[in-house]
Amino acid sequence: MTGAAEAYRHCEQVMRSRARNFSYGLRLLPGPKRRALSAVYAFARRIDDIADGVGTPHDRLAALAAARQTLEAAARAAHDGGDGGDGGADGHGGHGDGRPDLVLVALRDAARRYPVPLAAFAELIDGCAADVRGTSYATLGELVGYCRCVAGSVGRLSLGVFGTDDHETATPLADALGVALQLTNILRDLREDRLSGRVYLPAEDLARFGCTLDVDGHGRFTDPPDRLAALVRFEAARARDWFAAGMRLLPMLDGRSAACTAAMAGIYRRLLERIVADPDAALTARLSLPGWEKAAVAARALAGAAR
Incomplete structure (x- = not known):
């Protein structure tokens, strides 16, 4: 039987290599929550x-x-206290060659230790299925629904680990912060997504600014730059509002959890402001923050939590 320690080491390596923006915040948590x-x-x-x-x-x-079936099996295992089948080829925890699925081993252990709402992963799967189908969004409400699935769900899962004395009030705030992060992602990846055939911005907003998000043979947007810039800044203002709502979560968390959340949100807010400052750059290449700037944001978040 693979131990949880090995499984967690694997997951932390995944975080460091595949989710660097989040990893800066996670470093601020005590070991068990991290x-x-x-x-x-x-x-x-x-x-x-x-x-x-x-x-x-x-x-x-x-x-x-x-993956949905695997999740359901993991949820049952966490609830029942069993191992859920770490090996085997049934899709409930193994790779089909007898090797245990380290991510599931760690996830089941985490769900036994903390009230992680594993059912929220089902919403993430719903949102990702919409991506596969190439779903587009006519209205802001439809887009927000998608954002709640793919990112608000992760906010709610995170809240299960962070803990709070007022879960009922904190849950929609965690959800709002997830929406803010996802809207920022959409603006950051606008060109990359369009080249892969995905358009997330609501059709009503495209019409409002006279944009199509069509691209030419060189992958450049054909809309007038001033219209595109206005569209990006309009959507960024909405993301700011979601950030403002979501940041009300911080006083409801313990110090380290608040620092983690502030670091993650701070990195994305800084990225959003960079997009707003130069929409043209964001529309031609994927913007990111240098490591030193992310580390500085995390350090300020930790210092603020210590006050």
Whole structure:
């Protein structure tokens, strides 16, 4: 039987290599919570990778359905206190060759230790299935619904690890912070997503600013730059509002959990402001913050939590 320590080490490596923005915040948590959240994010990353992976849409949707079954088995195992089948080829914890699934080992252990709402992963799977199908969004309300699935769900899962004395009030705030992060992701990846055939911004907003997000043979947007810049800044203002709502979560968390959340949100807010300052740059290349700037944001978050 593979031990939880080895499984958590694997998940933390996944975080460091695949989710660097989040990893800066996770470093601020005490060990047990850091490990539990690494398991949550490693499984979320797996779901994202299925949606963005190779294969036909039918194949990827089938893989997402299998992930849903795996999740349900993991939830039952965590609830019952069993091992859920770490090996085997049944899709409930093994790779099919007898090797244990380290991410699931860690996730089940985390769910036994903390009230992680594993059912929220089902919403993430729903959102990723929409990506595979190429779903577009007519209205802001539809887009927010998608954001709640793919990112608000992760906010709620994280809250299960962080803990709070007022879960009823804190849950929608964690959800709002997830929406803010996802809206920022959408603006950061606008060109990359369009080249892969995905358009997330609501059709009503495109019409409002006279934009189509069509691209030419060189992958450049054909809309007038001033209209695109206005559209990006309009959407960024909405993301700011979601950040403002979500940041009300911080006083409801313990110091280290608040620092972790502030670091994650701070990195994305800084990225959002960079997009707003130069929409043209964001529309031609994927913007990111240098490591030293992310580390500085995390350090300020930790210092603020210590006050």
